[in-house]
Amino acid sequence: MATLMTTTAPTSTARPERAARTISPRVDIYETDKAFVLLADMPGVGAGGLDVVTEGDELIIHGRVERPASPPDYQEFELGDYHRAFALTEDLDTNGISATLRDGVLRVEIPKSPGVQPKKIPVRTE
């Protein structure tokens, strides 16, 4: 399992030459009080083949796969590199983004800025 912090500046890998077979990975996105969680199916991608990058107000996920040397005899899927980008709004803390990859599923957690997190106000009784 790899942990990728996306606080570094975008690298040249953020916008690679698009391969002939580029797949837009399927994602689930849900929201909690403190963060947004993005889950992306990227089967075939290992930790070394994954880039999670923020570039301006974009979150870019890119995964590279090793294709088999020869095509299978019966084929229902074809592996290809994955690429998908999302726009981030200002109320998200892009410096606090964390990512993990496990069994071909990328999980990215994007914390909300402290100012937009719900705050419980204690009520005093008099």
Next chain:
Amino acid sequence: METRSTLPWHEMRRLQREMEHLFADFTPTWRWPLTGEYPPINLTRADTGITLEALCPGADRASLEISALGESVTIRGERHADPGVAEEQYHRRERPLGAFTRTVNVGDRLDPERTQATFTNGILRVQLARAPEATPKKISIQN
């Protein structure tokens, strides 16, 4: 749990169009909702055996079961959603989740005792061995 009503995720329409274009190149098993069988598989045949690969990223490892019988191999497993997340917290749900079972007839009699499987980066790879009587034999040509 309270969630904010705004939608901070605005995926660019350009990319969405691109996605739809890309998906058009794939077999129906990749479309949502799934109309084909899940998970999608590839088969590769060799003299030494048959390799079945199935795309099931995030499948619960403990749930994965593989069995071979006759000419058929069956794979079972489950993909779980994150626990404790209510429906209204989701902004997007594209990933197929739940239990799956798929049986494939590979056309050759199999030896269940010599079936091996690995699960790496979300790809289940099952190495199937043919039963001795189904193993291809090289016939030498005599003059």
